[in-house]
Every structure is written in C-alpha cells, then in structure tokens.
Amino acid sequence: MPLVTNKEVLDAANDGGYAVGAFNINNMEIVQSIVTTASEMNAPVILAASQGAISYAGIEYLEAIAKIAASKTDTPVTLHLDHGTDFNVILQCIQHGFTSVMIDGSHLPFEENIALTKRVVEVAHPCGVSVEAELGRLVGVEDNISVDEKDAVFTRPDEAVQFVEETDVDSLAVAIGSAHGIYKGEPKLDFERLEKIDNKVDIPLVLHGASGIPEESIVKAVKLGINKINIDTEIRLAFRDAVRKVVTESDVYDPRKICGPARDAMKEVVKYKIGIFGSEGKA
Numbered sequence: 296m297p298l299v300t301n302k303e304v305l306d307a308a309n310d311g312g313y314a315v316g317a318f319n320i321n322n323m324e325i326v327q328s329i330v331t332t333a334s335e336m337n338a339p340v341i342l343a344a345s346q347g348a349i350s351y352a353g354i355e356y357l358e359a360i361a362k363i364a365a366s367k368t369d370t371p372v373t374l375h376l377d378h379g380t381d382f383n384v385i386l387q388c389i390q391h392g393f394t395s396v397m398i399d400g401s402h403l404p405f406e407e408n409i410a411l412t413k414r415v416v417e418v419a420h421p422c423g424v425s426v427e428a429e430l431g432r433l434v435g436v437e438d439n440i441s442v443d444e445k446d447a448v449f450t451r452p453d454e455a456v457q458f459v460e461e462t463d464v465d466s467l468a469v470a471i472g473s474a475h476g477i478y479k480g481e482p483k484l485d486f487e488r489l490e491k492i493d494n495k496v497d498i499p500l501v502l503h504g505a506s507g508i509p510e511e512s513i514v515k516a517v518k519l520g521i522n523k524i525n526i527d528t529e530i531r532l533a534f535r536d537a538v539r540k541v542v543t544e545s546d547v548y549d550p551r552k553i554c555g556p557a558r559d560a561m562k563e564v565v566k567y568k569i570g571i572f573g574s575e576g577k578a
C-alpha cells in the first residue's frame with residue numbers, strides 16, 4: 296500500500312499501548328530487511344532517514360526505495376526524516392513524499408525550540424505530513440549530531456505540556472536517560488519521569504537511542520507510554536559483523552554474497568525488536 300503517516304501508526308500505538316519500531320535506513324538492503332520483516336510479522340513500521348542518509352544515498356533514491364518497499368506489502372510503512380535540523384531539508388522531504396519529519400531543536404533554548412517546531416508544523420501539516428519534535432537532549436552521537444555528557448538535559452514534564460500545547464506537534468521525543476550510539480555502561484532510564492510526562496501529555500512519546508537498552512527496560516518504557524522506538528546502532532553492528540564474517544572467512548567478491556548475509560542479519564535484529572515493542576500483529 297502507499298506510505299502512511301507517522302500520526303496514523305503512532306496514534307493507533309498510543310491507543311493500543313504498544314510501540315512502533317523506527318529503524319534507520321541508508322541503502323536498499325536495510326530497507327528490504329526492515330519492510331520484509333515487518334510484513335512477515337504484520338507490524339506497522341517506520342523507515343527513518345537522517346540528513347546524513349539523504350546526503351549519502353540521495354533523497355530520490357531513498358524516496359523510491361521506500362515507496363517500492365511499501366507498495367509490496369499490506370503492512371503500514373512510513374517514511375520519516377530523523378533529526379532534521381535544516382529547514383530546507385525539511386521542505387525537500389515534504390516535496391519528496393516523506394510522510395513524517397522530525398525537527399530537532401533540542402539544542403536550542405526552550406522558546407526557540409518552540410518557535411522552530413511551530414514553523415515546521417505550519418508547513419508540514421497542510422501537506423498531510425506528521426511532525427516529531429524533541430525536548431531535552433540525549434547524550435551520544437547520531438549521524439553528524441554529537442552531544443557531550445555535560446550538555447545532556449532530561450525532559451521536564453511541565454515544559455513538555457507547554458511545548459505540545461504551543462507547537463501542535465504529533466509526537467514528542469523525550470530525554471529520559473537513553474543515549475545515541477554504543478552504551479559505555481548499563482543504560483538507566485528515568486521511568487518516574489516518563490510516567491509523569493505520559494500522565495500530562497496525550498500525544499505519542501518517542502524513545503531515541505534505544506540500541507543496547509535491555510529488553511525489560513524497553514518493555515517497561517512501552518508500558519509507561521513510549522509509542523515509537525528508534526534503532527540505528529544495532530542495525531549497523533549487524534551489517535558490519537555479517538560483512539566482516541564473509542570477507543574474513545572467504546574470498547567472496549560478489550557484492551550480493553557480501554550484502555545478502557548482512558541483510559539476513561539485519562532482519563534478525565528487526566524481528567527481535569518488533570517482538571519486544573509489542574507491535575507484531577498490529578498492522
């Protein structure tokens with residue numbers, strides 16, 4: 296079926312008490328591994344392209360690959376801009392069939408984040424495109440955005456209420472202790488904070504930096520109101536490990552024999568994540 300919006304799949308997740316996986320895409324094999332697995336599991340799924348992915352693959356390629364993948368399944372698939380910081384890229388995504396955009400103004404002072412997010416909502420909503428914003432700052436590196444530990448800020452529940460009211464965003468990424476990239480120690484989520492935010496804010500909440508978070512914490516976060524969970528690093532690691540295995544253990548030089556096993560390995564990651572997010576069978 297055609298691509299659907301994040302609002303559609305995330306509002307349903309909010310009502311049903313589960314989370315939809317948002318997996319980062321950079322090439323055809325990654326898109327195939329995500330959409331084939333979601334289709335086999337009857338699970339809605341979000342294809343997340345960062346600004347870096349768009350520079351790498353080209354926006355037309357990502358648009359075309361995502362649309363073809365969606366057209367081959369009856370499960371809802373969305374195409375979402377992850378961590379948009381550039382207003383022009385947001386406009387480009389809207390023109391190129393993205394059904395959702397994230398505006399990441401989390402580095403800005405509160406009022407400026409509101410103003411920027413409002414501006415994006417004003418252009419995206421009339422085009423039927425959903426908007427995700429971020430309040431609070433996650434530590435770590437995602438694509439070309441890097442945040443030091445000293446600059447990390449947890450989301451304040453009262454600010455979240457005001458932010459959502461003033462911006463009219465469709466979903467909100469919250470900072471509750473997760474981090475982008477590979478964790479150094481055991482990730483500890485602030486569940487009390489999440490519960491407070493969820494009690495005050497009606498729209499779907501988003502957990503970034505979810506690679507490496509133990510299963511029981513993911514399940515608890517979903518129970519306490521998380522409806523979208525972002526996974527990038529674990530897909531990258533599965534790709535890297537599978538490619539490394541083939542090229543170190545054989546003389547293979549056919550790209551299909553190198554990328555094929557990587558695609559299978561990424562499918563396993565997606566399958567496990569969809570299972571623990573609770574979105575299997577929710578298509």
Ligand code: 13P
Binds near residue numbers: 378437475476503506
């Ligand atoms: P990870 O790299 O920790 O999986 O985080 C992905 C993410 O939050 C993308 O926005």
